[in-house]
Amino acid sequence: MAKRVLLVDDEPFNLELLGELLEDAGYQTVAVDNGEDAWQILQRDGEQYAAVLLDKMMPGISGFELLRRMKATPRLAFLPVIMQTAVGAAASVQEGLSSGAFYYLTKPFSRDMLLAVVAAAAVHWDRHQYFRELANQQIGALQHLDRADFSFRTPHEARHVTALLAKTSPEPEKVATGLFELIVNAIEHGNLGVSYEEKTRLQRQEQWEHELERRLADPVLGQRKIHVSLTRSPRQLQFEIRDQGDGFDWQHFLTREPGELLASHGRGIMIARRLSFDELEYRERGNVVSAISYLPAAADDSGGSQ
Structure with missing residues (x-):
């Protein structure tokens, strides 16, 4: 079964580009343009996703706020979040990683880098799910x-x-x-x-x-x-x-x-x-x-x- 990735970005072009690249690589994607809708999806069926690609700067619920909510929710705390932003400053990167982001993509990024990071995130989530299943037994x-x-x-x-x-x-x-x-x-x-x-x-x-x-x-x-x-x-x-x-x-x-x-x-x-x-x-x-x-x-x- 294809891995599902949640795309969260308030720029339609970015959502379309990410969706095309990931779907061509065999992933299923769900795209939303704001943090509020993303949070609703994650609360409902977040565990069905292998990773979340999250834009840092969005109106309403920002990328950082959505990340904090996920880390405060036990069943979502280990779901890999890949932050994406045009800001490459060291402080910005450190803030995202300190908040629990799995990875930090600075725009523009290459197709190969995107696919490598998403693949690593999916492996991380699969491993966590494996251990969770064993823990239930x-x-x-x-x-x-x-x-x-x-x-x-x-x-x-x-x-x-x-x-x-x-x-x-x-x-x-x-x-x-x-x-x-x-x-x-x-x-x-x-x-x-x-x-x-x-x-x-x-x-x-x-x-x-x-x-x-x-x-x-x-x-x-x-x-x-x-x-x-x-x-x-x-x-x-x-x-x-x-x-x-x-x-x-x-x-x-x-x-x-x-x-x-x-x-x-x-x-x-x-x-x-x-x-x-x-x-x-x-x-x-x-x-x-x-x-x-x-x-x-x-x-x-x-x-x-x-």
């Missing part, structure tokens, strides 16, 4: 698990481990999205030694998936393992992810320049930090990351003994 006993350790190698294995670990949380789909991003980051940039620049080039050349499989089959790199542990205390869940790589400049990805956030990838740490966890800390040379999710206070926290 969660095993209640896992919320009483105090300690667990896992070792594995591949993104496919990471998906299964993530789904299981997320079920230990009262908000499994929220935890799962960020946890998976951190684990995949550890596999790709840690164990497999792929640099940020290499992934950018490989994606541009449409060779990324091939190179990932090649490195996973490498007799040295492919044998490295990811170690993930869970520790529960009365107040929090702590996930620790450790890879066997040489580390990376993690501080750079926690405090990136706005312009760098317009790249085709590299937002996994930001997603985990802003949307999934209450605390995120990299340690050592960057090959260990601790992610903490606070637990709601137990009903009997202030009660007396029996």
Whole structure:
């Protein structure tokens, strides 16, 4: 089934152009020219869309206001929003990303860039929906698990481990999205030694998936393992992810320049930090990351003994 994309722009020409480009690429589109109609659609059936392309400057409900409403609505909070604007100033880009935008397109943008960004957004939403579906089948006993350790190698294995670990949380789909991003980051940039620049080039050349499989089959790199542990205390869940790589400049990805956030990838740490966890800390040379999710206070926290 074709992915559906909601287009929101008060310029008819922009809506027509976006619609043609996306439909030629196999997407279904719904176009509206104001934030009020977009909000009605999202409230009614927002989960049926894979992404929202949203103009920043609109009369009535602005793009930023619509984005804030979505982030404040749990079932829409992870729906990828691609902000588009003619303003390329760093402050404007930072504002959109800080508000939770998945990506920021500065007009004019190329067809290839548009399609690459929408495809990445659709993958992100599919992954979130996958984890949400598993969360709806969660095993209640896992919320009483105090300690667990896992070792594995591949993104496919990471998906299964993530789904299981997320079920230990009262908000499994929220935890799962960020946890998976951190684990995949550890596999790709840690164990497999792929640099940020290499992934950018490989994606541009449409060779990324091939190179990932090649490195996973490498007799040295492919044998490295990811170690993930869970520790529960009365107040929090702590996930620790450790890879066997040489580390990376993690501080750079926690405090990136706005312009760098317009790249085709590299937002996994930001997603985990802003949307999934209450605390995120990299340690050592960057090959260990601790992610903490606070637990709601137990009903009997202030009660007396029996």
